[in-house]
Amino acid sequence: MAVKDILLPYFDLLLAQLEQGNAKLELAFGRHVHWGYWPQAPQGVVSPEDFSQAAENLTREVYDAAGIENGQRILDVGCGFGGTIASLNENFSGVELIGLNIDTRQLVRAQEKIKACSGNLICFTKGNACWLPFPDQSFDVVLAVECIFHFPQRRQFFEEAFRILKPGGRLALSDFVPRAFLLPLTALSMKWPFSRGFFGRCNLQCTLAQYKSLAENTGFKPRVEKDITKNTLPTYSFLRAMGEELKIKDPSAKFETWIVEWASRLRLLRYLVLSFERIK
Template sequence: MTPIVANSQPGEAAPAPGDPVAFELPYFDAILARLELSPESPLSRALQRHVHWGFFSSPDTADDSLAGYVVAAEAMTERVCAAGRVRSGLRILDVGCGFGGTIAHLNEHLSGCKLVGLNIDERQLARARQSVHAGSGNAVTFVQGDACALPFGDGEFDVVMAVECIFHFPSRRRFFKEARRVLRTGGTLVVSDFVVDSEKVDEMTDWTEAHADAQSNFYGVKSAALVSGTYARLARGNHFSELADEDITAATMPTYPGLKNLLSDAGLTDGVKATAYLEELSRMGFFQYRILSFEAEGA
């Protein structure tokens, strides 16, 4: 992973909905294999619903137990949903939906919603369809597709969510454009992402160059991290106004020891290396874990 600011250039070709898009997600290959072969292993139990960092409300006293991780992952979902202004009766699209954990959470807490999970990876969607069953008058669908070429009509949704997945998309700019298109005016876009502290770019560049050996492609990140402040420009350029931008790094830090243990127990040494690298970037204040929300403005 390198600290580059922009990840898409004007004039780049946009894919059409239905175009096959290549993706490389080494960690999902590993998680899917473990879920298949050892569904009761700690790693499988930790990641079968949510595949994202935890929100630990008391980070100083948090332990690295599996139970603590599962609770914190659900708390993170709750936090992102609140920033997305979700409520009953809305049409909600969860882009990069993993195994459907966020859709499951919404389905359990809201009623009368149209809930759509989209993922590039059909293998994850197959698991989501098996585990999430619509309740409380909700309609639940899981759709295969690319975040940068959403297979939906204009203004079809009230809320678009992208929980800890935007760094995988081929272009954040194209995703923002697509999110604006499928949202009604006044609707909400919420994303969670690792953002580089603009004050520390030079220091971070030196550090990453000096620690090049500590990197690993386990997480298959496609788009380099944005520097703080860039999201505001990205939003303005795509007819969004900023609602909130919350730095929750401190509350995510206990994720690292727990996740490294789980990966280590599962024999995923490359995963331990990649997670330790991210932990260091966060501990040194280079990476901030942020939840950002935006309102769709009229064109």
């Protein structure tokens, strides 16, 4: 299946600013490009340093849900700038780490920034999450940190993850999961002009019940279900502050972020960490 780059204006902005040497963005988003996780509510203004640590915390929440061990072969799908790969590289030994992304620019940065240590092997490759370019039963763990809503189909990704995982292998992900009655509103995120907005096409259409059904139908059993919505809420004040500092003019950036924030605060949209085990 041919791989095509997708429209992600927020990555265009990030890459341009990082190339220009924006120190605050380098610290906040140079490693991880996703929401943050705070074990306790922060006191005062969230700094780039605070956000960087919170983003690292969120990554660890996801890969801890997979029960990663030394010596495993791990695929990070939608790897971005390689932050999850970097964290695993620093905290485990003898692991083979493969980062996959559809955007060549992100992979180039990841390759430049991350070097293997502790007997680990690291490889970055371009590919589509719904047509994984790997043999059957070739991985112990598949991760998808805050990216699955960009994939063309969740079911096809689950089927591909099942195919490449060894029996007993685990899939762990984080996602914005709506309550069922919110689905008519989240359906708008897939339509124009939102599909062409700051965050690109985002499918926020999978409820927790649908995730469980999807897992069962593709041969997985649920392993971890963790609601961390409250712990991610400080992300929004930081995003607003950075948006003002960067003078982002795209109206969809503010509007889309505002919708997600208030849906989350009202518990209509939950940020969940989920993991599943391939049934032997």
